[in-house]
Amino acid sequence: MTETTSSGSQFDQLAFLYERSFDVWPYRRDVEQHSVLTALGDVTGLAALDLGCGSGAYTRLLAERGARPVVGMDGAAGMIDYARRREAEEPSGATFVLQDAVEPVNGGFDLVLAVHLLPYAETFEAFAAMCATARSALSGPGKRFVTVTINPGFAREPGYYTRYGFDLIAPSAELHDGDPIQLHSEFLGGTIDVTPHYWSRATQEHALLRAGFRQVTWWDPVCDPAADTVHFREYLRRPPTLVVTATA
Template identity: 35%
Template sequence: MTQYDEIGARYEKSKTTAAFSAVDTYSLERELGDELRGAALDLACGYGFTTRLLAERGAGPVRGVDVSAAMVRLARQVEQRLGQGIEYVVSDVAAMPVLGVHQLATAVYLFNYAPTRAALRAMFGAIRANLDHRGRLVAIAPNPSPFPEGNWDRFDVTVRARVPAEEVPLLKAAFLLDEPVAFEFYEWRREDLEQAARDGGFGTVDWRPLATPPADDRFSAALWAEYRSAPVSSMMICRP
């Protein structure tokens, strides 16, 4: 059982209400554009939020992969209702088989769940094996946490503890919803991700800051200025 088997539908709320998620979605949509062509693979798909975004923009076939059977079950329930033709697969990305040749892969908060460098390399290798030689991987990965000197509470996620480990620190965190939802992830450095990507078969790795959306009734311009000064995450783009 994974932590998301237990979190289940409560995690879904963070994708539509949390400030950091609003930045993630806006940035991803800008990077992908309005029209996609070719097969797409969404890793750590959860209940299918990004997966459906890919289908809505014209990608096809679209596949979503997640290690959590509970999250995939939620995604399949939505697919039954919407009928977008999305295939959902329960698999650890580190052990994912070749599901097809894809022009695009997305991975929103995947690599921060790799507990070792070997697992991290295996994730990138499995993604590369599923990509066309002209394809690209668009990932969103958390930046190193400012904890304990600072935190990301204003953006609806918080780090509560950093647990040292041999290869990578484990962060104990929570989504700040109406009732906080606890979760854990690993604090990989940017250079660790870059090395794993190259070891996994990617030739180029680029980093981009996330873009904040226009201010609205929920999220003010002042909040987005704060985010830009202490961003939760960054975008990683890898090509063979």
């Protein structure tokens, strides 16, 4: 969930709440996670890197679904410490590395996953560096980068997403690349207040293609058919996030 040293401090104290949000807010499990798993497909035997892994929830999920080896990487020491403790308590086979997402990674991975990473780039240079890191981590042509990013067309109305456990607060109705957005959530007696940034679809595609990816595909989130699809109707009508697949 974290990205660079400059923004990493946002997340050092949030690992527990981030992890528990999957249990408290159904959208994380029934829409976000379901969408990610749908985009990933079968990961059995794939070498996988979870870039900006946060508390390690998705890292461990990749390992549990058969990816090997699986590495989680994050620039926030608090997140990595928490992820390592959770792995020690319930081993999945994943390992965790403290490293910023703007630092290159030697290739060798079949798959790179980044959930809620790119929006925390504060400048285009940082955004492009994250994309370049993802590309450098992949072992060669045809390998994939799967990421969850803020939907440039997310609902601007105050309180639109509060029924789902959070809110995205834009400084104005018209946003420009790099503009800050406030993400606010309260649960379990704690508060999550972090500041992602707006990046247009064209800018995101430009950064990915400049990093060396050949094809970029955008996916609308999908709801687990076993979940309360009626509850998520407005969420899916104007989703706050989209899934992006970039192929090397």
